[in-house]
Amino acid sequence: MKLVSVVVPCYNEQEVLPMFYEEITKVTAQMSKDYPELTFEYLFINDGSKDTTLDILRSLADKDKRVRYISFSRNFGKESGMYAGLKNSKGDYVVVMDADLQHPPSFLPKMYSYVRDGEYDCATTRRVSRKGESKVRSWFARLFYKIMNKISQTEIVDGAQDFRFMTRQMVDAILDMSEYNRFSKGIFSWVGFNTRYIEYENVERPAGTSSWSFWGLFKYSLEGIMAFSTAPLAIASLLGIITCFIAFVLIVITIIRSIFGWLDAPDGYPTMLCLIFLFSGLQLFCVGILGQYLSKTYLETKNRPIYITKETEDIYRQRKAEAQQKTAQQPSVPEKENK
Template structure:
């Protein structure tokens, strides 16, 4: 029999844990017919509410449910990577606990793997329920990434993705600290089938992704899979050097022809302010790449485990890390 590993990152999802399990388990008859066993890994990303308690309740009644709990909040990217390390399945799938990734799509996704695809990914065809400003900037981000990166990142792509073991092993081979999974999925390649579905709003609770967090996440994506900002900074440097050279020639010629009038201070201040702003902007771009390099060379673990509970029993693993 084949084994399906389902990875469910959780952060303060107490209200959704049981509901997600009930929705996921509706596929059990299909799994039995297709001779597929499953394991369900809840990855607790340092939740402050009763998320861990709710997961433990499920473990008591279903041995296929497992828990990996972090020592603090390390972020969804760390939870995804930890889940991949724990997953033993021939097939591995990511789903959000808030039910925005419908488990009901799994039979269709597994069908495409049987047809020969290496992975099946999902994308939203609408952003119903999202604030208009957030939707606008999200679309701008994907359009920008298409232009500046060689890695394919699909507009509206979700982390909801089903993969064969070969793809999982390829992703695990990328052990970088600054992770951007949507880019990593595209970078490793393999033949991927895209499934489109209407946006599903959260079952309960509120999103943990504020506009500011999404903005910082987008910066991570740009710097992780494109060096175009560095090329832009270099281009701006050359452009303003040429402009300064032309302006110096202009000043010399004006001096020789008309003397040295004192007018033009406002325009001079504006020019200095503009050039200074561009210099600081370009320095900030370089600083972002330098910061990413700094974090990589420190080789800190991507996550630290506080507790792990599997069918074989409980382990407290504060010293273990990924």
């Protein structure tokens, strides 16, 4: 028998979680009939949700022994959620997907068909359209992939999703990269292995709203650039060389104008002011790039945990059993006799 672990990071997914569970169990039940060698477990990662997501997971764990969950002590981010899911998965194959049904569970049979024969180590989806997204957001997304592929030696396919069906060998390779600042899209590509991309049209959420804002995606893109490319450092050095050359040329021009009496100090005040602002801005820009890399190094050396577990299904069941046992042991209060 082959166990498939379905890892599902969740953050405030109370509206779609019951729909997702219904859909995933329906698909996996059919897969178990078509492929009798397969069994499934569902590992949900509650990333510090502030709604009733944890209560729903407790309820699912009560009625379905295949449901496991890990609840974080706070919100650590989707990257930490995926890492926790991969680390705690028990399957021979591991699936990573979102709970919002934008990663259709109906793709799982097709993804497994590519992986089961050993030709591919991973099957993933690639969006060929960005239906439902704003034009500005789509434009920036495409720009990010173009920049990333030019400045990094790790190729990231435009539109590639975190929705993946992977072998245990690939999952173990990903877990060996236990860095604190994680960018999974780059990690998936960096570890290599044969990957099959399945193209599909973008699917909108059936309920709820996405927790990813434009600013959040922008910061996430910077995380990817810093994690898989040192090109910004080279750009900073190049800007330093160019500005030094410009400054040298201006110095030569100023000396020549002074020798021939062409220099008028009051008229040069605006030029000097602009140059001061220009070079100061470039210096701050380059220092900012260095600061970003330094901050990433600082966080890595602190060696903090990627996530902190507050509750699992085993802890919940143990607490529940202890509470029931304590209630059963309490002496009953006799009713007062009627006078």
